[in-house]
Amino acid sequence: MAAILVISSISLQAQTSTATKKPAVHKKAPAESPLERQIRELREQMASQQAQIDALKQQNADKDAKLAAAQQSAQDAQTAAANASAKADSLSSNLSANTEAVSNLNSTVTDLKTTNVGLAQTISDTKKTISDELESPLAIHYKGIAITPVAFFAGEMVYRQRALNADVNTPFNSTPYPGAAQANTSELNFSGRQSRIGALFVGNPGPFKLSGYVEADFLGAGASSNDNQSNSYVLRQRQIWAQAALNSGFTVTGGQMWSLVTETKKSTDNRTENLPMTIDAQYQVGFSWERQPGVRFQQKIGGFTGAVSVEQAEIVYSATNANANFFIGNAGAGGGLYNLTANYSNNVAPDVIVKATYDSKFGHYEIGGLSRWFRDRYYPNQTLATPSAAGGTNNTKVGGGFFVNARAPITKFADVGVHVLGGTGVGRYGTSTLPDVTVHPDGTLEPIKNLQGLASVELHPVTKLDLFGYWGEEYAQRTTYLSTIGADAGKLVGYAPITSTNAGCNTETLPTTPTSGLGSIGVAGNPPYSPGTPANCLGATKDLYEATAGFTYRFYNSPKYGRLQYQMQYSYLSRQAWAGVTSATGAATTTYGAPHGTNNMVFTSFRYYIP
Template sequence: MNNNLKALAGMILMATVVAAQGQTDASSTAKKPATRKAHHAVEKKPSIESQIESLRQEMDSQRSQINSLQQQLTQKDAQLQQAQQAASAAQSAAEQAQQAANAQQAQVTETTQNVASLQGAVSDLKTNTQSIVTTVQDQQAQVKKAIESPDTIHYKGITLSPAGSFIEAATVWRSGATGGDINTPFTSIPLEYSDDAQISEFFGSGRQSRLALKATGKAANATLTGYYEMDWLGTGITSNNNQSNSYVMRMRQLWAQAAMNSGWTFTGGQMWSLATETTQGLSNGTEILPATIDPQYVAGFVWARQYGFRVTKNLGTKAWIGASAENAETLNPAGSSLPLNEVIGSAGTGGGLYNSTANYSFNLAPDMIAKVAFEPGYGHYEVFGIARFFRDRVYPNANSTSTSGTSAGAYNDSTVGGAIGGSARLPLATKKLTFALKGLYGQGTGRYGSSTIADTTLRPDGQLALLHNFSAMTTIEANPTKRLNLYFNYGGDYVGRRYWGKEGYGSTLTAMSGCNTEPIPGTAATNSGSGFTPSTPSNCSGNNKDVQEFSTGYWYNLYNGPMGRLRQGIQYSYFRRDLWSGAGGTTNPGGGAHGTDNVLETSFRYYLP
């Protein structure tokens, strides 16, 4: 700044000197005419001292101006410095303010996050509180329900449930009398010309009412279960081992089970045969039975309810395998003109706790059954096989038609039978309609068909001969509403003929000439009174060929809720029993015979919840 002032002062000084010089020259030029005019008065010239003095004064004035300018510049510098300082202070203040603003913003952001976190925590607390309240309320409701209306009874770590128990009032009307309760004896459907086929029968019964109790306990690596189920459909006179082991009071099921967490399940006791179709894998308790009122179910239905020891394995959620050893029983050999030189079993003895009026076979081994079940995502499918082991003791030197002869050369004869079977159950129309098909084909398995049709006959020499058997049933069920179930069943049990001349099963030489003639009543009154001895036609002793049944009905839930279930049902069934043809005559040229029956059943049931 000082150098600038000095330069400015120099310029001013030079400008002053130049101006003074110009004035001197002008004065000299102006004075020349005066010399020419000498006659004018001579003017007085300024002195050099005065000019210098004047110049000095001008310089002092200019110096004064310069000093003034310098002071102004100094003031401007001071002001500029102050302004710079103020700007610097302002910048610093602005930076501080920005930092403070950033800090404030960060604090605001943190506060916002804290508020949001706090709001979330409050919301979670509200949700958790509501969840806790709901849980507590649910638990209170469950405790109240468990106290006031428990689904199960708890006893020392196990649960007891009577689910499956019901009381029934049932009726049955048949167009042809069978002399039976609500169980229909399929192989005893009266022939069309028998005297009992000409008269109907009606019975009312509560004997199918059922009691059930299931006990379940959880162990560390398994679920333990015991199950008991009984009804009143057995009698001390007819109880036997043929199909349902129906001893009084009738033990329907009585088994114990260990279901391991690894997927293995071990079950032992009296239960539905592994041959019976199930709906969930191979689990006991999920057997799918025809929706019928008749306790004998439907012709063609494959089942047994007997002792068994079963092992199954869950292979995941879509496949199961299982095997069982089950009680064996050979139905009495059927046929005509059968030999008497063999022993297969005996009537029950009191000491053996068997029914003394029923025959029990001397079994070689239990029936063996293996099964695979599939649930690929649509429907339920099963494939199974049955192996059966038959034997008798043959006396070749005994008279085949009497007890004469000797026991020399007696031997035990044995043979193996079996069958393959399967089932498929398909849900249709968004599970409102179900189609099912099941069947069994093989030799010596008549007792597994619902008709308990024959499974063996005898050769002329007394050896056992197995019969071909076929059982099949088709089912359609509809559930148009939650209350209503409609069902349609068609099935049948068939047995093939096997004979040697007049001996064997289904012989074409069997007398069938009297099948089309109604007989007169029998002469022996088993009840010590008249009118209780209906008879079958004479000379009409052909063997059963098949039994077929068509049945349809409905179940309607009048009530289904926490107090249990109240159901009502009506069913109509049409039966046809055919005999193998034989030697006919003028009254029966074809040599065949059959019987039909129309059956109407009703049921009114109350199930425990």
């Protein structure tokens, strides 16, 4: 084929060359020879093949182009796939993040819903609290001071088998012996005088708390007070004190308050005094207490508290056959705002009391002591044939004692307690006010040994009901001295001499005879208000004891509206005297006896306490 192509090429060149040399002559085409026909056919075949080759080249070029395009497309597809994969990864990550965000959002929405519910409840509670504080505040606020009113209103009654001419407070040491006319009559008295009013004032600057407290009732009597028509009994000071309490637990209190001797429910804190649950405003024989002016210091350390107080002193005196060679004090001076009909001792020092307490879940426990000083002025030359005040001298004797108080819950329904106070010259701190001191023949004082004890059981079977029972006793020791002075030589001087007569303690006497006709009627203590009193009856008290039982029932108790309650109390009181002479004058044999007085008492009380 190559040779044919070469020959064809040469032939074409020769023809071309000839053509250029000679002009075209239109001649009749000669007949084609076989060789020429073959050459022509070969040429046509070559042209056809060339066209096919060109077509194949074109196809190859197209294929190459398509392949390149396909390769490019493949690369683009790979890139797109990579991008798509990256986008898919990114989308997956975003989807995961979105899922977590959606979850967090759902949680946040849930929290918001809960918060909204809580906020709504808080708003409701706050609204209720504000409404309650506006409608029924726990305290009245004046500037930075919170004022809490304290009050109850009482209607009460007392029945005594043996009349004492007393309101709802019982003068235990005045219980009559059988020979007294009033031992044969009873009494029934109604009273609203134990109703109480007061307020607590509290300011809290931060580093310390300031408090003031006032409390009063109507168990005082004025010159015009009586039971005839308008029972105008006067308002009586019970407590008035001021207090500063540091955050460190140190507290100082000054004013009239319960004595530190008085048992408390918590620490030595004011206003936590653990008083018997009695209606009797004189409480219970064996209960040790005073309400008097003083200053108290206390320090708390955990469950322990130590306290010391200095308190108003006063002397309760009793003696038989005493000489007029001494004095303790005087009647009150009107210009000094003391009671003209009461005696006041001239005190050399205050009573000093120390106490330690411990509080735990097992109860409240106290131990303490008190010191007292008794001064009088005596006159050694009073007993001379010619009495003289020359040589008058002041003399001071020291007394005091120790006390313990314990109160514990034996179950959640019952509390038991015990109280004991003993010493010399501590009779005044007992509720019966037995004497503190007596006197020597020379006029110097002598403290009397005293003992006070109280046991209690308080039950709380249900929320509305309390049951209580108490047994208490107080004792004063016989304290006498043989006189060797002048005309009194050979006499026993002091408290409850055995040589004193008790012969008439059980014999009733006639009322006092009027001395001024009708003009004396209505005068206090004059007929017909002058029952007979036993003649020849010293009856110096040896001991008193009282057994009490009662209950308190709360009909209604609300922190918003207060408490309505009813109480009833029964008490059996016994007064035992020291023995004295009971034989008649001139009897061959001297006999001795001790009179004994008793009383049965019933109290009722209906009270409303403000919340």
